[in-house]
Amino acid sequence: MTSTADRLVEFDEVLTRYEPVIGLETHVELGTASKMFCGCATTFGAEPNTHTCPVCLGMPGSLPVANAAAIEATIKIGLALGCRIANWSRFARKNYFYPDIPKGFQTSQYDEPLCVAGHLDVEVDGTTHRVEIERVHLEEDTGKNLHVGGATGRIHGADHSLIDFNRAGIPLVEIVTRPVPGAGRLAPEVARAYVTELREIVQALGVSDVRMEQGSLRCDVNISLNPVGDLEWGTRTETKNVNSLRSVERAVRFEMRRQAAVLDSGGRIVQETRHFHEDTGTTSSGRSKEEATDYRYFPEPDLVPLAPDADWIEKLRAELPELPAARRTRLQQEWGISGTEMTWLANAGALGLVEQTVAAGASPGDARKWWLGDLARRANEAGTELGELAVTPAQVAELVRLVNEGTINDGLARQVLDGVLAGQGDPAQVVEAQGLAVMGESDELVAAVEAAIAGAPDVIAKVKAGKVQALGALVGAVMKTTRGKADAPTVKRMLEERVLGS
Amino acid sequence: MTGTSSDLTRVDVAGLSRLLSSGEVSAVEVTRAHLDRIAADDGRLGAYLHVEDDAALAAAAAVDQARATGAELGPLAGVPVALKDLVVTEGVPTTSGSKILEGWRPPYSATVATRLAEAGTVLLGKTNMDEFAMGSSTENSAYQVTRNPWDTDRIPGGSSGGSSAAVAGHLAPWSIGTDTGGSIRQPAAVTGLVGHKPTYGSVSRYGLIAFSSSLDQAGPMARTVLDAAVMHEVIGGHDPRDSTSIDTPLARLADAAREGAAGDLRGVRVGVVRELGGEGHTDGYEPGVLVRTREAIEVLASLGAEVTEVSCPSFDLALPAYYLIAPSEASSNLARYEGVRFGLRAGDDGSRDLDEVMAITREQGFGPEVKRRIILGTYALSSGYYDAYYGQAQKVRTLITRDFGAAFADVDVLVSPTTPTVAFPIGTRVDDPIAMYAADLCTLPASLAGLPAISVPSGLSDGLPVGLQVMAPALADERCYRVAAALEAAQDAARGHRLLDELGTPAGAA
Incomplete structure (x- = not known):
């Protein structure tokens, strides 16, 4: 249980003896207005157990009715992943006892999923890795358990448990990859890139908000190691609930290092579920799958089979939006940037923001400069995503325009940005309200320049003796007295006119 | 037909509708008559779990x-009705005959209950049943034994035995039953009632506590074929809350009953199923039942029907297939009763963990037959056994459906006894599940194929009612009503009264 006790092999060393095979099961909560099998709302964060009804509470006698929008969304995901859409598909009951599944079974899909046999290509370090998709199926989410009274929030040691059924019955799409061999040392990055790309696709389709921190995108990561050159794959572990992109990468890395240590010492890997710990980046043993629950799957008799019409599928295919990979290729050409620069933008989650900033009038270069520079730094400091910052692409474009027009300089622009982020309005309003515009050759600036000259006779002497670059110190002094509002080249010219008489 | 309240309990629904619509009696009088009768007689019959x-x-x-204010009311406004206790009724106790739901007051109503209420009917109460509808005698109720009004030492059939006893005992003019493997038809047959299991998907299952989802149907139990058809028209038809509900208009069922009562069956082709009591298939059938069945078929022929014998060989497999499919689905449907959200919670004294509390709750809350079927079904669905049991049973189901299809290519309806025996004495089969299961022998094929089937009285054997089953193709429920009404009318005419009239008002109840 105690993961801290796990012996670990250095990552680089793992690869000298073992090859990893990874697999990912990703759950996406769909953003439909109502739940999968009833009319309850799906909004996140409501008072516990307020979005419930006899159906999603599994009351005796209640019956499910499948949500057509959820079926459509699942098919869209399948199409975007190049899957074949089944012309005959069924829901199945997955039977097991747990209080967060109100019916004593989860309505899911078993041997007749909606979408099968697709793929997703991801780029890591300039190489393309193809991840085969085994299936995309539709199911319902469980309720949420809250274990009260224990130290860890886990059921172990808890005093009592509460269940919130608001989440029970929210449509959940599960995307299962086939095993991915051959990624080698890039396995952690490939896993991360896959989830990143999948998230982008789902986002582009507009079928989920895919917010990992709210649990609307959740990942289970399967990893096994086999000795280099072995034809057979090793025994895999399944690490559950890896809930950030960074964690996906860390979980793969940790499991590779842990499993290598077990194998090195002559041990064997137990096929089991493991829990990922965000704080330490480690995994710990959950329940063993070797004494696996028998889910007694059988076709759900309360629902009729799904037989999506071929014309409807073609219509959905035709209506698919531009997918992220195609969009990146297009934008890379339009903006004239390199593949590496594009990858940075994408990885920073800045692609859409830059695109919207460009659309609002900024040049691609300026837009990238602000989002990847100052704004990325601020997001990083605040521990948040770029898109979460309280500034819109339109405001960034306005900022760029003010700089290019000479109304403000870069330094002032940063102060303006502070104001925007503090909720003081659009950039022009902040400039106006705080008087942050660059000073012209005003009386105030003339006075500042003359005061600087009068206050530094020694510098003037040096300049007159030919050390012209010494004027830089005076420029700095003027900028300081004007609190950055002066335009530095203007100040320099004014000083030269007065000291050198040119 | 006016006067004392005891008379009102002997009036059929068609009669009550006339009396109420014309203002000859009030709804309160009709309801009070039934409540009085229940108070006087239900101690003896045990039909109701809740009044x-x-x-x-x-x-x-x-x-x-x-x-009184001149509102436009439907023809059934003020007619009382009893519901089997697995029909979910908002605010009204609903137990499905099980201790595990004792005290549960549902927060919603079944579509069937809502439609009856919208028609203006008055709910008298909830009737006893075998726990979770598992049984053929109502002896598996966790609460009480229900007795057959024809002989109170005998069973009223099951699982809808409370509903059959209530209507045959005149404690309700009609009632709702549900039928998974025969639970409307068999109790109707052994109490001298008309009971119809509609085409699967033609009556909403929303709010019926599930036993076996792919088989369960609610339907009418009444004293006449016409009453049954009228009730079917009220509760039937598409319901968007039930995905298996068929979106097609109901046939004109009451008209079919009226047409049948006119007594002309010329052109109707009737197939007698050899495997259900025919030559070489009489084991387990009482001779008296077979005689009444033969006579009933002769009546149909005398009304002009063309009668032929039909063979459906796979019907012999219906019983084993049913006892795999129904328990399998039940094992899953009953998983929700674990004491967390409603009903019984046992053993939660703070010392036990969740799994223990769930186990103790289910141990205490379920009766032996329910446990037997959960175990059977869990086993049949287990990994490694699924194909051999559940999968195989589903194939048998297909074979049975094909046999029906082949038969209906040549005939319009199929007939058989409803049940191999008349009502058996209470206690004689409780310790022999296989003997109990045999009561459903004739009703199972139509259940597995999802077809409509009615049971209509065909006379008495040793003073106890016998029923004739009439089966029809899917969505041809009107054929059941037409043929049943023809038999009913002819036999009532020959007899000079209804069969149920031979069941006198018990002493002291008037």
């Missing part, structure tokens, strides 16, 4: 008031 009393009178008074 609405004041609530029923209030509902009846509301109907009377609406009528």
Whole structure:
């Protein structure tokens, strides 16, 4: 249980003896207005157990009715992943006892999923890795358990448990990859890139908000190691609930290092579920799958089979939006940037923001400069995503325009940005309200320049003796007295006119 | 047909509708007559698990008031009704005959209950049943034994035995039963009632506590074929809350019953199923039942029907297939009763963990037959056994459906006895599940194929009712009503009265 006790092999060393095979099961909560099998709302964060009804509470006698929008969304995901859409598909009951599944079974899909046999290509370090998709199926989410009274929030040691059924019955799409061999040392990055790309696709389709921190995108990561050159794959572990992109990468890395240590010492890997710990980046043993629950799957008799019409599928295919990979290729050409620069933008989650900033009038270069520079730094400091910052692409474009027009300089622009982020309005309003515009050759600036000259006779002497670059110190002094509002080249010219008489 | 309240309990629904519509009697009078009768007689019969009393009178008074203000009321406004206790009724106790739901007051109503209420009927109460509808005698109720009004030492059939005893005993003019493998038809047959299991998907299952989802159907139990058809028209038809509900208009069922009662069956082709009591298939069938069946078929022929014998060989497999499919689905449907959200919770004394509390709750809350079927079904669905049991049973189901299809290529309806024996004495089969299961021998094929089937009285054997089963193709329920009504009318005419009239009012109840 105690993961801290796990012996670990250095990552680089793992690869000298073992090859990893990874697999990912990703759950996406769909953003439909109502739940999968009833009319309850799906909004996140409501008072516990307020979005419930006899159906999603599994009351005796209640019956499910499948949500057509959820079926459509699942098919869209399948199409975007190049899957074949089944012309005959069924829901199945997955039977097991747990209080967060109100019916004593989860309505899911078993041997007749909606979408099968697709793929997703991801780029890591300039190489393309193809991840085969085994299936995309539709199911319902469980309720949420809250274990009260224990130290860890886990059921172990808890005093009592509460269940919130608001989440029970929210449509959940599960995307299962086939095993991915051959990624080698890039396995952690490939896993991360896959989830990143999948998230982008789902986002582009507009079928989920895919917010990992709210649990609307959740990942289970399967990893096994086999000795280099072995034809057979090793025994895999399944690490559950890896809930950030960074964690996906860390979980793969940790499991590779842990499993290598077990194998090195002559041990064997137990096929089991493991829990990922965000704080330490480690995994710990959950329940063993070797004494696996028998889910007694059988076709759900309360629902009729799904037989999506071929014309409807073609219509959905035709209506698919531009997918992220195609969009990146297009934008890379339009903006004239390199593949590496594009990858940075994408990885920073800045692609859409830059695109919207460009659309609002900024040049691609300026837009990238602000989002990847100052704004990325601020997001990083605040521990948040770029898109979460309280500034819109339109405001960034306005900022760029003010700089290019000479109304403000870069330094002032940063102060303006502070104001925007503090909720003081659009950039022009902040400039106006705080008087942050660059000073012209005003009386105030003339006075500042003359005061600087009068206050530094020694510098003037040096300049007159030919050390012209010494004027830089005076420029700095003027900028300081004007609190950055002066335009530095203007100040320099004014000083030269007065000291050198040119 | 006016006067004392005891008379009102002997009036069929068609008659009550006339009396109420014309204002000859009030809804309160009709309801009070039934409540009085229940108070006087249900101690003997044990038909009801819960009686609405004041609530029923209030509902009846509301109907009377609406009528007094000149409101347009439907023909059934003020007619009382009893519901099998697995029909979910908002605020009214609903137990499905099980201790595990004792005290549960549902927060919603079944579509069937809502449609009956919208038609203005008055809910008298909830009737006893085998626990979770598992049984053929109502002896598996966790609460009480229900007795057959024809002989109170005998079973009223099951699982809808409370509903059959209530209507045959004149404690309700009609009732709702549910049928998974015969639970409407068999109790109707052994109490001298008409009971119809509709085409699967033609009556909403929303709010019926599930036993076996792919088989369960609610349907009418009544004293006449016409009453049954009228009730079917009220509760039937598409319901968007039930995905298996068929979106097609109902046939004109009451008209079919009226047409049948006119007594002309010329052109109707009737197939007698050899495997259900025919030559070489009489094991387990009482001779008296077979005689009544033969006579009934002769009546149909005398009304002009063309009668032929039909063979459906796979019907012999219906019983084993049913006892795999129904328990399998039940094992899953009953998983929700674990004491967390409603009903019984046992053993939660703070010392036990969740799994223990769930286990103790289910151990205490379920009766032996329910446990037997959960174990059977869990086993049949287990990994490694699924194909051999559940999968195989589903294939048998296909074979049975094909046999029906082949038969209906040549005939319009199929007939058989409803049940191999008349009502058996209480206690004689409780310790022999296989003997109990045999009571459903004739009703299972139509259940597995999802077809409509009616049981209509065909006379008495040793003073106890016998039923004839009439089966029809899917969505041809009207054929059942037509043929059944023809038999009913001919036999009533020959007899000079209804079969049920031979069941006198018990001493002291008038």
